């Protein structure tokens with residue numbers, strides 16, 4: 001809380017304040033962005049102004065935020081509230097490469113990737129996407145990143161290029177939170193869908209994304225861009241017959257601009 005009195009607030013009503021109805025409509029998206037430390041107030045200054053001014057809406061906001069960032073009642077050992085999600089910084093590129101390499105060891109011995117070929121995400125593309133705010137990392141409080149997600153925009157949809165969490169920090173819900181961050185961002189940007197390419201049956205690939213609302217695309221639904229991605233994956237030594245494209249529709253409320 002800040003020290004301003006109710007009278008001060010009344011006298012200094014912020015002209016950007018969107019009012020209760022619009023703030024409540026957008027609250028779930030706003031909360032996801034706050035939880036992800038993704039610049040919620042900068043993106044939605046009208047909602048920030050409203051939450052600052054309206055006690056009941058502010059209470060709803062804090063309640064929802066606690067529900068999103070706190071460990072769920074059925075997962076008492078999950079400590080994801082100790083981790084933050086924020087946009088990646090340019091000086092973290094090397095760390096992100098290390099995370100990618102170490103997470104990649106989860107595929108060792110599965111016979112799905114030609115381990116003699118380099119399948120790392122190109123560093124120049126990574127730098128570019130960090131520069132435009134489309135890479136997020138998860139870090140323990142005050143620690144170096146332990147997970148990341150890279151999003152691009154392809155053919156009018158947000159595409160998850162890569163998502164990795166260090167195995168030592170895995171299965172605590174960090175992947176789910178990174179995924180939620182991209183989906184909330186995509187929705188806030190008014191993109192209709194999020195798509196990705198992954199291995200159909202590897203438990204932390206297809207089944208993981210299915211759990212989070214993604215469904216498999218039939219090859220007849222593939223776009224030209226997707227067919228090009230498949231070609232590239234084959235050249236990079238991925239067993240493409242074991243891979244699927246998946247899509248999640250973003251059906252929530254669209255922000256008014």
Ligand SMILES: CC(C)(COP(=O)(O)OP(=O)(O)OC[C@H]1O[C@@H](n2cnc3c(N)ncnc32)[C@H](O)[C@@H]1OP(=O)(O)O)[C@@H](O)C(=O)NCCC(=O)NCCS
Nearest residue numbers: 103106163164165170171172173174175176198203204208
């Ligand atoms: C995919 C990945 C980012 C998920 O990160 P995470 O922080 O472990 O994700 P979550 O904790 O939110 O969920 C993990 C879920 O994946 C599945 N999963 C993960 N590891 C598994 C394993 N060894 N055996 C079975 N299921 C597993 C489970 O559904 C698990 O949920 P649960 O722990 O509630 O059962 C991480 O596994 C990873 O980096 N994998 C290697 C790289 C990769 O495959 N990236 C995605 C490519 S599209």
